[in-house]
Amino acid sequence: MADSLFIPISQPPADVLEVESLVAEGFRELGRAPPRLSLRRNNDIPAASLMTSFLMFEGEGPNDFCWASIREASIEITEDSGRRYMVDVTTRGDWKFGGAVAYAFCKHEGSCVFNDSGVLDGLPRFDADSLQDALLADPP
Numbered sequence: 001m002a003d004s005l006f007i008p009i010s011q012p013p014a015d016v017l018e019v020e021s022l023v024a025e026g027f028r029e030l031g032r033a034p035p036r037l038s039l040r041r042n043n044d045i046p047a048a049s050l051m052t053s054f055l056m057f058e059g060e061g062p063n064d065f066c067w068a069s070i071r072e073a074s075i076e077i078t079e080d081s082g083r084r085y086m087v088d089v090t091t092r093g094d095w096k097f098g099g100a101v102a103y104a105f106c107k108h109e110g111s112c113v114f115n116d117s118g119v120l121d122g123l124p125r126f127d128a129d130s131l132q133d134a135l136l137a138d139p140p
Contacts, residue, residue: 003117004090005102008083009109012050012070019055026104030135035059035101040067057101066091066098068105083111095119096135103131 013019016039024034035057039050054069066089073086087105091098099120102113106128113126120126120134 002090002092003095003119004088005098005119006114006116007087007089007102007105007109008073008078008080008111008114009070009085009087009105010083012085015050016055019050022108023057023101023104026107027100029107030100030103030132032100033060035064035097057097059097061094061097063093064097065093066101068101080111083109099131099135103128103135106131 013022016037020034020037023037027034036059038056038058039053040056041053050070051072054067056065056067058065068087068089070085070087072084075081075084078084078086087102089098089102089105105111106113106126110128113131115122115124115126118124120131121137123130123134126134
């Protein structure tokens with residue numbers, strides 16, 4: 001079953017190149033090779049953009065994959081009046097890989113990560129430092 005990590009952000013990245021750069025930086029901080037990134041368009045939408053499509057991240061291992069979408073959200077959902085957008089990172093693969101993508105957005109934005117499904121270490125919410133600790137911890 002797929003679960004998600006949610007990251008409130010103030011503005012969506014300008015384009016796929018900005019996403020690629022911020023995710024590569026986050027992965028390097030975690031000692032991982034940056035993933036491949038592609039923008040996948042929703043078939044119902046004629047033009048692909050970050051707000052109407054989803055981002056597919058793929059790493060080196062067979063379970064190193066996740067996808068992310070960026071949407072406008074209410075303050076009740078983001079819990080921060082300065083952050084009106086939400087990044088939703090989802091995977092059916094390795095959560096340390098998906099967590100690394102979430103970490104990159106969180107670190108770039110100086111935000112938090114909502115962990116509603118309790119993946120990784122079960123904490124309901126991470127800041128960048130606590131998520132980094134969970135991602136670098138040895139598996140149980």
